[in-house]
Amino acid sequence: MKFLSEFRDAGLAKGVVSQIHRRSKTPARFMEFCGGHTATILRYGIRQVLPATIEMLSGPGCPVCVTANADLDKAIALAQMPGVIVTTFGDMLKVPGSHSSLQKIKAEGADVRMVYSTMDAIHIAEENPSKRVVFLGIGFETTAPTVAASILYAEEKYLKNYYVLSTHKLCPPVIKALLASGEVNLDGLICPGHVSAVIGSRAWDFIARDYAIPCVVSGFEPLDVLQCVDMLVTQVEEGNSKVEIAYRRGVRPEGNPEALRLMHEVFEPCPAQWRGMGTIPDSGLKLRSTYQRFDAECAFDIDPGPTREPQGCICGDILRGVKTPLDCRLFGNSCTPEDPVGPCMVSSEGSCATYYLYGRNSGR
Amino acid sequence: MCLAIPALIESIKNEEADVDMGGITRRISLRLTPQAKVGDYVIVHTGYAINILDQHEARETLKLFEQLAKAAEEER
Ligand code: SF4
Numbered sequence: 001m002k003f004l005s006e007f008r009d010a011g012l013a014k015g016v017v018s019q020i021h022r023r024s025k026t027p028a029r030f031m032e033f034c035g036g037h038t039a040t041i042l043r044y045g046i047r048q049v050l051p052a053t054i055e056m057l058s059g060p061g062c063p064v065c066v067t068a069n070a071d072l073d074k075a076i077a078l079a080q081m082p083g084v085i086v087t088t089f090g091d092m093l094k095v096p097g098s099h100s101s102l103q104k105i106k107a108e109g110a111d112v113r114m115v116y117s118t119m120d121a122i123h124i125a126e127e128n129p130s131k132r133v134v135f136l137g138i139g140f141e142t143t144a145p146t147v148a149a150s151i152l153y154a155e156e157k158y159l160k161n162y163y164v165l166s167t168h169k170l171c172p173p174v175i176k177a178l179l180a181s182g183e184v185n186l187d188g189l190i191c192p193g194h195v196s197a198v199i200g201s202r203a204w205d206f207i208a209r210d211y212a213i214p215c216v217v218s219g220f221e222p223l224d225v226l227q228c229v230d231m232l233v234t235q236v237e238e239g240n241s242k243v244e245i246a247y248r249r250g251v252r253p254e255g256n257p258e259a260l261r262l263m264h265e266v267f268e269p270c271p272a273q274w275r276g277m278g279t280i281p282d283s284g285l286k287l288r289s290t291y292q293r294f295d296a297e298c299a300f301d302i303d304p305g306p307t308r309e310p311q312g313c314i315c316g317d318i319l320r321g322v323k324t325p326l327d328c329r330l331f332g333n334s335c336t337p338e339d340p341v342g343p344c345m346v347s348s349e350g351s352c353a354t355y356y357l358y359g360r361n362s363g364r
Numbered sequence: 365m366c367l368a369i370p371a372l373i374e375s376i377k378n379e380e381a382d383v384d385m386g387g388i389t390r391r392i393s394l395r396l397t398p399q400a401k402v403g404d405y406v407i408v409h410t411g412y413a414i415n416i417l418d419q420h421e422a423r424e425t426l427k428l429f430e431q432l433a434k435a436a437e438e439e440r
Contacts, residue, residue: 001386003370003405003422015432018439036366063365089410091365117411119393142366146412149395194366197407197415220367223429249422250407256415259396349365 003249007221013049016226021051024233028187029055031321033175035062035349036220037190042358044222050229057184060174060277060319061192063139064091064347068273071167072097073304075136078165078296079110085128087121088136090114095343098308102136118150125154125162134296137166142194144168144285145259148266151287151294165296166286169272171195172203173283179211184321188232191217193224193247198263200255204243212241219247266291275343276316313342318351325355332356368409370417373402383408 006012032038038058041047047056060066076097079086086102093103093114106112111131115121118135125133137147147164154162171192178184191204196217204215214235218228228246235241245251263285272284287295296302312330317323325331325344335341337353344350371383371390381394383406390408394400397413406413 001370002372003417003419004386006422006426009429012426012429012433015434015436016429018436019432034366061366089365117393119411139365142368142409142414145396145414146393146410149393149412152395192366194368194407194409194414197368227425227429248425249418250415252415252418256396258398259414262396347365 004221007219007223009223013223013226016223016230017049020226020230020233023230023237024051024053026236027053027055028233028236029057029185030188030190030229030232031057031059031184031186032190033059033061033171034190034192034195035065035347035351035354036192036194037061037218037225038351039349039354040220040222040225042354046222046225054229054233057186057321058318058324058351059321060178060274061140061171062319062344062347062349062351063143063169064095065315065319065343065350066169066174066274066276067095067138067167067343068275069098069307069309070273070304073099073307074302075165076100076102076105077302077304078134078300079105079112081300083131085111085113085124085131085133086136087113087115087124087133089138091347092136092138094340094346096310096340098304098306118146119153122150122153122157122159122162125159126157129161132161132163134163134165137164137168140169140171140192140195141198141263144267145198145263148262151266151291152262154294155291163294163296163299164287166267166284167272168267168285169274170269170283170285172199172206173280174274174277175207177277177280177283178320179207179213186213187236188214188216190225190228190232191215191243193217193219193250196247196251196255198256198259200253201243201245201251202253203255208241208243214241215243217243217245217247217251219250274319276319310341315342315344315352318344325352328352366409368407368414370405371408373400373404373406376400376402381413
């Protein structure tokens with residue numbers, strides 16, 4: 001595929017790899033915030049080609065993984081109400097909540113539908129005027145504008161049966177919380193490419209400035225990640241901490257102003273609960289009062305009961321970068337992608353699922 | 365979850381476009397990139413173009429990789 005396969009060319013990678021080896025002298029720990037980057041790094045064996053000076057750490061950037069059980073339980077409770085269709089992206093179906101998953105209750109007869117796009121959810125609402133259709137809105141700034149767009153579509157089409165349960169999360173506040181906690185020490189941050197396509201690379205300026213950590217926005221192909229590591233190494237060796245872009249074809253300093261405008265038109269920041277990290281101020285998105293009639297939290301009386309965390313699962317520690325999946329006793333034993341105990345084993349970008357799939361590339 | 369891939373816009377009608385994604389035609393929304401034109405590559409995430417791909421920057425980045433690869437080859 002054009003503008004995709006070129007960035008997977010192993011022959012082209014050789015030059016940048018040897019440049020990294022030549023430049024890297026100081027031991028450095030880099031965190032890839034995004035689970036998509038973890039997947040690229042393990043799939044293509046990037047850790048193995050890097051010099052021993054560089055340590056890579058996975059971060060909390062998997063929206064499925066950080067969704068709190070309380071929010072999952074709400075979606076499950078909604079799907080169990082008569083006359084309700086719950087729609088969401090495929091990744092969410094298998095994630096275990098406190099007592100069940102969307103997939104399990106679907107098998108038991110609940111109307112849960114996987115969609116590829118929020119436009120599909122809008123079509124389902126149009127085709128089922130006697131049902132109430134709830135879209136479980138999950139994702140970071142990459143996805144939130146598409147959910148905002150669906151609410152604007154629903155308004156323009158005078159749809160009275162479309163609702164969103166917003167569990168959207170914002171990336172800069174969680175990185176700030178992570179760094180402020182002092183739990184992890186970083187020498188560089190691989191910033192998320194598609195979040196930055198929307199919010200722009202400038203959104204990371206505060207990290208470089210306030211925490212003196214080099215930041216480089218990366219794309220998701222192996223060459224993108226290698227270029228990003230090379231730029232981070234260069235900053236480390238030169239004693240710099242600035243924000244750079246290793247994904248210039250997709251990311252601009254100002255992001256996508258129209259996507260940001262729609263997101264802010266429909267949503268406003270709110271506190272959000274993150275798995276493993278507790279509640280972080282202004283790190284979530286809720287519907288503005290102007291769009292309250294589309295808000296599932298307001299339209300339905302949702303009572304999912306008390307939450308329960310999966311026994312023995314250390315997803316929270318993994319998301320904070322203080323443990324790896326190999327530290328979990330359940331990993332690969334009672335927890336597998338077919339029968340996941342925690343969300344990190346479900347999502348294709350969850351650390352546990354990625355380690356399970358590409359285990360041979362995970363060690364160092 | 366934040367998976368997004370480049371696709372070529374083949375035609376546009378109202379706010380929607382038919383794009384070529386590696387040989388498969390898909391209908392996507394241009395609501396987030398109203399300035400996109402036929403012939404542009406857009407980065408598609410869950411049925412929406414979230415940005416227009418900068419083809420010039422893509423080629424520049426590839427050129428850089430080529431130069432580095434060549435330099436590494438000559439060093440041997
Ligand atoms: S292996 Fe399973 S139980 Fe262990 S942390 Fe990962 S998801 Fe949780």
